[in-house]
Amino acid sequence: MHNELPLRKIIHVDMDAFYASVEQLDNHELRGKPLAVGGSEKRGVVSAASYEARKYGVKSAMSGYLARQNCPNLIFVKPRFHRYKEVSLQIREIFQDYTDMVEPLSLDEAYLDVTMNKKGNPSATLIAQEIRQRIFNEIGLTASAGISINKFVAKIASDFNKPNGQKTVNPEEVIQFLEDLEIRKFYGVGKVTATKMYNLGIFTGKDLKSKSLEFLEDHFGKSGAHYFHVVRGIHNSPVKTERVPKSVGAERTFSENLSSEVFMLERLDHIAKELEGRLKKSEIAGKTITLKIKYSDFSLQTRSKTLPYFVSDKDLILETAKQLLYQEKLENSVRLLGLSLANLNTEIKETDKVKDMITVQLKFDF
Numbered sequence: 001m002h003n004e005l006p007l008r009k010i011i012h013v014d015m016d017a018f019y020a021s022v023e024q025l026d027n028h029e030l031r032g033k034p035l036a037v038g039g040s041e042k043r044g045v046v047s048a049a050s051y052e053a054r055k056y057g058v059k060s061a062m063s064g065y066l067a068r069q070n071c072p073n074l075i076f077v078k079p080r081f082h083r084y085k086e087v088s089l090q091i092r093e094i095f096q097d098y099t100d101m102v103e104p105l106s107l108d109e110a111y112l113d114v115t116m117n118k119k120g121n122p123s124a125t126l127i128a129q130e131i132r133q134r135i136f137n138e139i140g141l142t143a144s145a146g147i148s149i150n151k152f153v154a155k156i157a158s159d160f161n162k163p164n165g166q167k168t169v170n171p172e173e174v175i176q177f178l179e180d181l182e183i184r185k186f187y188g189v190g191k192v193t194a195t196k197m198y199n200l201g202i203f204t205g206k207d208l209k210s211k212s213l214e215f216l217e218d219h220f221g222k223s224g225a226h227y228f229h230v231v232r233g234i235h236n237s238p239v240k241t242e243r244v245p246k247s248v249g250a251e252r253t254f255s256e257n258l259s260s261e262v263f264m265l266e267r268l269d270h271i272a273k274e275l276e277g278r279l280k281k282s283e284i285a286g287k288t289i290t291l292k293i294k295y296s297d298f299s300l301q302t303r304s305k306t307l308p309y310f311v312s313d314k315d316l317i318l319e320t321a322k323q324l325l326y327q328e329k330l331e332n333s334v335r336l337l338g339l340s341l342a343n344l345n346t347e348i349k350e351t352d353k354v355k356d357m358i359t360v361q362l363k364f365d366f
Contacts, residue, residue, distance in 0.1 A: 007171060009124035010239065011112040012146040012154035013131060015091070016163035018108035019048035022087055023077050025140050033075055040064045040076035043255055043335075047079050051163060084108075087139060094134050098127055103239045109158075111151050113239040125168045132166065149174060152235040155187045174233040179206040186230070193220070205231050245346065248284055249292075250274040251338025257296045259333040261325060268321050271339050276314035285310035285345050289317060291324040292338035295331060303327055310345050317341070 015021065019037040024030045034053035038046040044064030056071035068074055088107040095102045101113035112131075114124050121127050128145040135143050142164035146157025153169050157177075160167040169177045183202055184194040200219060202208050208216075208231045216224030229235065250271050258264050268291075279285060289311075290304040303324040311317060321339055 007149050008113055008115045010148060010151055010154045011114055011124055011128045011131070012151065012158040013091075013095070013110055013112065013128070014144050014146075014158045014162070015108040015135075016142045016144060017048060017050050017054075018141075019079060019084055020050035020053070021141050022084055023080075024050060026083070030075065030077070034058065034071050034073060035075050035077065036064070036067055037077055037079050038064060040068065041255065043253060044076075045253075087141070090139055091135055091141075091143075094131060094138065098131065101239045101241060103241060111154065111239045125166075128166050128168075132164075149233065150235040151237055151239065152187060152230050153177065153233070156181070156185060159185070178231050178233060179204065179209060181205040183208060186227075188223075188226075193223075196220075245282075245284070245344065247290075247340050247342040247344070248275065248278050248282070248286070249290075249338055249340030250278065251292060251336060253294075253336045254334070257333035257335050258337075259330075261330070264325060264334060264337060265322065267337055268325070268339065269318060271337060272314045272318040272321060275317060275339050275341065276312065279312040279341065284341075285312040286341035286343050287311070288341065288343040289320045289324070290340045290342065291321055292336070292340065293330070293334055294336035294338075296333045296335050298335075299331070301331070306343060311341070 020035050023035060023037060024033075030050075032052060033050070034056060035050040036046045036053055036058055037048040038044055041064060046058060046060055046062045046064060046067050048060050049058040049062075049067070053067075053071055053074055056074070058067045058071050058074060064076065084107050088104075092102065092104065092110070095110060095112055098119055099112050099114050099117045103111040105111070114121075114127050117127060119127065124147045128147050132143045132145060135141055144158050144162045144164060145166040146154040146160070146169070147166065148154045148157055148169040149171050153174055157167040157169050182204060183189055183197050184191075186205070186208075189197070196219070197203075197208070200211075202211065208227060211228075213225065213228045216228050218224070220227060252267055252271055254267070258267070287308075287310055288304055288306040290302050293301045293303075295301070305320050305324060307316075307320065311320075317339060
């Protein structure tokens, strides 16, 4: 089975508590202290937590209120995305010294294909070590890494020795590694899917592997085939150097719930302006406008309209947003509004890059 696979050397680099670490890097007084990046108010949400704060159970996406209850001496700082982006670009420059095959997933993580690399180094493990050391020496931050034959296994492996560690899963170890893995550690298996799998008697990779393709497709639809293949070490998705956005959006959570459409239109005007800025900056336009409404009871509603032409202009976006807002009566007071544009003029059919992947013999040094 293995010999048929196009074997690659993939590194997944994941920065440790990135936003919080940048804040501690820039402000010495914050070092070694429990820190949360994000809002401390009742409505605020934690974007990132330092490792000191994580010990108290503070984590990203948690409400600021709950974070404060868990850790009374928690320090809140406002996010500075321009700074995180700046540091992210410095890190990316280090990656580029080793390979042009870099796929950023976000500001703080990326996949690198080092099968053929600029250093002529046959060991992906040593390359990962060197990259992590350089990030520490040149920028002052720690990173963790996972190294393996595909993106899926590398992503899971990068979580194993966090923070400031790395794990290599060699070609001959992949199958055993996946069989022994708890199902909730499989990348892409969230709480809901994990619970569903538990109910079907699937607790480990080995349990998952014992199920037939038909069984998995019956219970998990399209994802069934994905689970069937990844547990066998098959994941041929190449490292994509350019990610084409499928949609561009902007949204706002309000400090007080809105019940008047007049106030909502005022907010939508600001959101449409922000969206226009993003679209113009990236030279993107789209045809499908979606209005996102989150009510005070946290239920979510989206309303969309597709235009016969591409738009990026604030006034045209706002005009459609108004129509969508008045399309039907609001169910409740509103805590969040968002606007997004899809069906973009950037969408091009991806060529089948899998064909171009280099097939290498099974036995090479990782």
